[in-house]
Amino acid sequence: MAFTTPQGRTGTSLSEINVTPLVDVMLVLLVIFMVTAPILQTGIDVQLPETRNVTDTNPEQRIVLSISREGLIYYGSEAINFSTISERLRRDAKGPGEEIFLRADKDVKWNSIVSVVDAVRGAGYAKISLVTKPFRTPGSGK
Known part of the structure; x- marks a missing residue:
């Protein structure tokens, strides 16, 4: 759109929008979500038992089931009924050989x-890993 200034000059209006600030904000939001997503995965307060043999797993854990001290069962961070575990796992299955991570409070009964x-296992999963925390040797500070 052309226009004339009071001094007699002609020009065009600024018709392009600068998207650089928008891209900057989106990148900051992306970083924030990437940092907070793993924190949301471990939001259930469970006192894990200690073990001497600990293997690190991929932080992008697929399916995590948690059992709280009170015996409540969580699928990720969502509380579910025991009767719906198999159905939910079948529905969310991503492929054969997928591993399930089970976090249980150290005071939960083995039953x-x-x-x-x-x-x-009834839902068809064969790989089940129990999540523990590393054993701390008294006096080692670790």
């Missing part, structure tokens, strides 16, 4: 853990 493992 609850075995029941959940049985439901997971």
Whole structure:
């Protein structure tokens, strides 16, 4: 769109929008979401038992089931009923050989853990890993 200034000059209006600030904001939001996503995965307060043999797993854990001290079962961060575990796992299956991570509070009775493992196996999953924390040697500070 052309126009004339009071001094007699002609020009065109600025018709392009600068998207650089928008891209900057989107990149900052992307970084924030990437940092907070793993934190949301471990939001259930579970006191894990300690073990001496710890292997690090990929931080992009696919399916995590948690059993709280009170015996509540969580699929990710969502509380679910025991009766719906198998159905939910079948629905969300991503492929054969997928691994399920089970986080259980150290005070949970073994009966609850075995029941959940049985439901997971009933849904067709063979790989089940129990999540623990590293054993701390007294006086080592580690």
